[in-house]
């Protein structure tokens with residue numbers, strides 16, 4: 390009989406680590422080293438040939454980062470993970486691990502702005518075409534797919550609409566074609582495990598809820614270990630054809646004895662080796678500290694955000710409140726199906742007074758921080774019309790589906806009465 394799986398609260402504290410074998414240290418040590426002494430030349434050869442697991446150089450692996458990787462993989466129900474310097478590095482590498490110049494990827498249009506830029510401009514300039522599909526229409530992913538499509542990509546709970554992506558539906562379409570679904574789960578850790586719904590890979594900006602403290606930038610890619618890369622054959626040449634950068638190895642064959650980790654091992658040993666966007670051991674340690682309390686924090690973020698959403702909905706100067714708890718119909722059905730234990734800590738609202746009201750609201754905040762971040766333990770706010778354009782033009786409004794009076798909140802863990810008091814006085818200052 391296999392042992393009972395541990396709960397997230399327990400995994401967040403224990404997965405990947407049990408007291409240092411030499412020092413007895415209970416806390417995960419920060420292994421602030423660049424390199425690792427090889428026992429002898431035979432040991433060095435075995436490590437470089439991937440015949441033996443072990444540390445070579447911190448650009449590619451590090452024992453502190455390894456604990457973070459194991460812990461997040463365990464929380465996601467994956468088989469292995471790769472820690473990276475940022476969420477951006479994770480999104481880029483998750484795709485570059487499958488797609489080369491001439492290939493394409495189909496992505497949901499509902500994306501974080503930084504990812505949108507990466508996809509619409511930088512990857513395109515490198516020859517990887519990102520085709521955009523409608524998250525409300527899973528079949529649009531199928532229609533955009535051709536022989537050179539290597540992956541699908543979407544966010545679980547994307548800003549600003551905060552409508553949960555139809556993960557199972559799009560993952561099923563992808564599986565029929567040998568195309569994996571990669572999900573950015575940054576906004577919904579613990580609330581949703583995309584791998585349970587058929588996604589193949591999960592990416593994170595660990596900068597947000599995983600860390601929670603707002604001290605450290607980091608990212609992760611988690612391999613679900615269930616996608617059949619070998620059966621995908623020519624659809625996935627990066628994993629099924631000889632890799633000249635690794636002695637002609639075919640990843641799906643070479644890695645088989647180590648388990649279903651061909652995707653994530655290639656990302657580490659080829660892309661991280663060559664592109665070098667490694668996370669520092671110190672940041673990995675910091676994010677690990679955050680992960681330990683994630684199961685306590687997420688429910689409170691959700692609870693506070695739902696309370697703020699209900700309070701804002703009753704405010705006359707607020708014309709629209711965007712939070713899954715306020716949704717109905719198909720969007721609400723998806724939120725209820727995919728999010729467990731709460732609807733997330735992100736929230737948007739629109740002010741009748743437009744751009745000027747948005748500015749006055751932000752300038753009136755005393756407790757909320759005005760920052761370009763989300764997922765901090767502190768409450769955060771931003772008025773995109775003030776930061777992305779002097780005024781949202783008609784096209785940008787259409788693209789995001791929100792008005793110039795739109796404000797985004799990342800609701801923190803302060804007492805709900807203090808959060809609402811700050812919103813109340815700032816709304817009054819904005820004439821709402």
Ligand code: PLP
Pocket residue numbers: 475476477478480501503504544573575576593594595596606607608762763
């Ligand atoms: N994905 C989402 C959903 C994000 O919100 C962000 C950052 O805001 C990123 C990815 C990029 O992460 P990072 O800032 O850690 O590079």
